[in-house]
Amino acid sequence: MMVLYSYWRSTTSYRVRIGLNMKGLAYESRSIDLVAGAQRSEDFAAINPSRGVPALVLEDGTVLTQSMAILDYLDQRVPEPAFLPSDPTQRAKVSAAAQVIAMDIHPVNNLKVVGRLKGEHGASQDDGVAWMRHWMTEGFHAYMALLPKGDHVFSFADTPQICDICLVAQLYNAHRWGVDMSPFARLLEIEEAAMALESFQRAKPEAQPDAS
Incomplete structure (x- = not known):
């Protein structure tokens, strides 16, 4: 295993x-x-x-x-x-949305980055939270702008793809750190649809054996 x-x-x-x-x-x-x-x-x-x-x-x-x-x-x-569509253009679009989360938001909000802001640059806990909220908000606006028009259940399709995987995981942090989600109703709809699936439910942080 x-x-x-x-x-x-x-x-x-x-x-x-x-x-x-x-x-x-x-x-x-x-x-x-x-x-x-x-x-x-x-x-x-x-x-x-x-x-x-x-x-x-x-x-x-x-x-x-x-x-x-x-x-x-x-x-x-x-x-x-499939995590990605087979059509090359759609594949690139879904990948780009995933990378907004994985490459734009996450690296600057990583624990070791925020820890260095506090330890080496004198940032307070409130400063650290404000920093994380800023980059999540920026990234979510960019993500929203990449979404196609239509009535898809998830970001680009009626089944979750790699961008939805990245998004739902990041939304956990957004809720945890009090990001204002009022401009992002569509993202919350995607999250709700994802969390209705067993694969997402079993993966959520609170369901893990080391959750505390």
Whole structure:
């Protein structure tokens, strides 16, 4: 069985849990407590040199890191349901929306980035929260602008794709940190549709064995 090193509140781990569930793949979850600094241990660095989660250990012992790379692997391994459309133009559009979350919002809101703002640059807890809210709000506006017109259940289709996986995980953080979601009713509709699915429900942070 595959082993997923994750942390219950990690949005990148959340993405991979959703992906594994959507593909119907069994895995064992092992917690890496980010708040306690377990990711910085030498033992874990031997698994993931980036000292972050998630890391997915395959059945043959191969270790995969970086959530987007892991999702790509899962999509190649189990083609259905597909995370990306087959049409090249639509594929690029869905990928771009996913990257707004994964490359524009998440990196600047990462725990180690916010921690450095506080530790090295004197930011307060309130400063850190304001920082995260700012970049989530900016990113959500960009995401909204990329959505096609129509009555799709999810962002681009009637089934969830990789952009929806990234979005739902990021919305967890938005709710946690009190982002004003009033301009983003469409995103909340997508979230509601996703959370009606078992694959998303089982992946949510509160459902994880290390949730506290």
